[in-house]
Amino acid sequence: MIGAQDFANGLILGATIGLGAVGLTLTYSILGFANFAHGELITGGAYLALTRLWVLAALAGWGLGQWGALSFGWPFVLLLVAAMAGTAALALGLERVLFRPLRRRGTMIGLVIASFGASLALRSLVAFAWGPEPQYYARAIPIAREVLPGVRVTADQLFVLVLTAALIVALHLVLTRTTLGRAMRAMSENPALLAVTGIDPAVVARWTCVIGGGLAAVAGVLIGLTVQIRPLLGFELLLPLFAAVIVGGVGSVYGTLAGSLLVGLAEALAVPLIGAEYRAAVAFLVLIAVLVVRPVGIGGTRA
């Protein structure tokens, strides 16, 4: 039976999908291609934070600490910052070495297949460097409390919702109140016109990579915190991410956010009905349904 608990699970899942999908929709519309390596940015974020944790433990003997009911303390902030910086650098590196030269040649599809290859190579490197076994930031088993009748969540899961909401508000402010944000939106509408105004599209592209990579890193760390860290973490999220982006409409941040919640809820609600093993297929069904019914998505403008 579907209960209130499933809705809560779907909301939390939708929030983590949202952080990844919003970055994906930005790069999709601004850089102009479907980046299949976006999932590996999420994986990268999770592992970079883990490495930072190991470094802290080795150099200063620090653990994760504890903040009230949360399973972590303030060193977690260092983990997040390290993951965001490292993943943004990774995204910039991919842009510099692979995507920008290919974009200059005007082969959009070369970009997609190159990102597909980068995704596989990065996934393989992660498995090579950190090993295939699942890992955790903290060994403690978090305690779920009843926050609403019939709904039990852990403090960490509430933290996921709060941090996601805060980041989305921050992104909203960047996109609407800053020159960079206006330039990003302009570039997704009309890159040539943007260049005419004297703004370098390459700079906007780089910032898009930084923002997309940073958000992906947070998604990875939050999944590592609430589920586990595995080399396939991001890859398995890729289909839900694309489903969310297309449901929401490519380039529409709020549409994508709504799409993420929809995909997260659909997956969580389907689990009691069809079993957890088919969860990934739910995202595919949502994707196909949207392509049949409304291919421009919730907030999109072109199909």
Place this chain on the structure above:
Amino acid sequence: MINDIFAYLVFFTVVALTYALACLGLNLHWGATGLFNVGVAGFVAVGAYTSAILTAPPSPDRLGGLAWPIAVGWVGAALAAGVVALGVGLVTLRLRHDYLAIATFGIAVTIQLLAVNLIPLTGGPFGIHGVPRPFSGLVAAPLGRNVAYVTLVIALVAGVYLALERLVQSPWGRVLRGIREDEAAAAALGKPAAVFRLQAFTLGAMVMGLAGAVYAHFIGFVAPEDFLSILTFQVWTMLVVGGSGNNRGAIAGAVAVWALWTASGAALTAVLPQELQARSAALQTVVIGVVLAAVLLVRPRGLLGEATVVSRHARPE
């Protein structure tokens, strides 16, 4: 020694040509029509599983096991992959081009999921064993059997190659290239782009399904891990390296990249210390990825590349 080398060469050729079949299918998609299929592994898997289910002997813990003739299995493999492609194509082919990439990625993930979890039909993670091998009744020695099989596969690849060459040079193939280059112009000439795309997509997927069947009946069993996204990536690399738009390029790319793949695997096994051996497959992927990126950046048309076709009416007298 000579015998060993010959046996390996036969084995290598069968696998390389199986890839070549999938690559020919992808060339009809991408090379001829500009359809971006990121789900090659899914269509190959549908073919392999269909043929396995149709031809394997009955088993108490599994549905299927019809023990039908191998030829029926191969035809069924192509048809099943075609039906899946038709379904995906009907939904996506009239939309933005990159939606096809995402949808085919989704179908490959979903098929992988079904292969692992639909245990009564697919045998789950352990797959289906006892897929019959052709010629096993006629030739007793494994080497003789493989030689017979490689002959069959060479004939099959040659047949598919000739048929596809015929098709892409026919008026139908010209329409495909027309749609790829300028859809509006093709539509203005009264060519329904969506219909032609759907035909090309279905046909290419049928060739991929056939490749899956050829693989299954050579190895003798099918399992989900044979159809991961690495397979899609390998076939794409083969097409890009060989030369997209050129059927001979597709075959040459398949042989060249498979040679590079096996050579890099052997080299890594020789170089890496014992404890890292298990992870060496990961580095193989990186090697192929670098080759693909280099070809895309340095020689985008690949080894052979597409021949420039100019209408004979446009040629100067």
